Amino acid sequence: MTWVRHHSLSLAFGVLLLGSLVGQAFTGQADFNGKAAASAMPTYSWWEYVTSSHFTVDVAENWQSEYLQFLLFILLTVWLIQVGSPESKKPEEAGRESDKDQKVGRYAVTDSPAWAHATGWRLSLFSHSLALTMATIFFGSWVAQLVAGRSAFNAERLMDLQRPLGWGDYLAGPDFWNRTFQNWQSEFLAVATMVVFSIYLRERGSPESKPVGEPHTSTGVEG
């Protein structure tokens, strides 16, 4: 039980993710089949639906925007500051910081990860491993959105007795970019409001908030 308690945050979000995906799968199938039946077109079984381009594009367009959000947040907070926000570093800490501050190379401590003790490409790779991983998943999800989005879009075009679009036409068309931008704007809104709201508002006990009594002017202080 200790292990579960020590990983309860990750486990909770894992359960929420799976629950939401299952919910999306069932409601998405019902929505798709309702429209298909109204047009006297074939319906999908649950398994057919979750392995279809229709479900894939709906999942991928949300995933890519989430990972883009975190990628940008991770990178921009290296240099950009919001005074008063617990999500920001203090103005004097902007930038990549010193090896001593980052505990790398000869400043690595006993428990530091092995590659923090290293030099050369291993230290460089590990120093950017979080952003690289986020970027890889972002681009992978975005490509998945493109591939599945074109397939789903072309299936609808065929249903409407229209010729399917090639890669260039789909990439230059509104469907791909509308799906992309409608997700990006909501992610950027969420980050911007989190950064600003946390200057003035508090949630007692949350590490995402400053301590309740911390002054609004305090920057980079988490509860």
Added chain:
Amino acid sequence: MRRPRGIVSAALFTLVATACSGAGTSETDDAEEAALAFYEGLRSRPADACALLAPGTLQELESSEGPCADSIDKQEIPDASAVAHVDVYGKQAMVELDEDVAFLAHFSAGWKVTAAGCVANGERHPYECSVKGS
């Protein structure tokens, strides 16, 4: 902002693999075979062609033209016998033949013709089809 980071590579791979599987070869072959059987039916046994019409298309034809077996060969559907190109996306297909273009959909009973006797009507508009659903 500290939030948990999950390992999603496996799920992502599945996602891309699924997305890439939109146009399978066997699906393409099956759609092509159904289209050719439809045109063969038009030439020799109208009832066979009627059996290959999608439910909505069959209903539309019979509501306006009477029983399918008596009316299908009176529609302006060119005789076609060779397939030039097939596009399959999900459960929808477009089959371009030597003399016609047909649209099909994959129902539980197999590929059925949703529209035939189709002529292109500009880039932005649907094909004009002699036989189609409502």
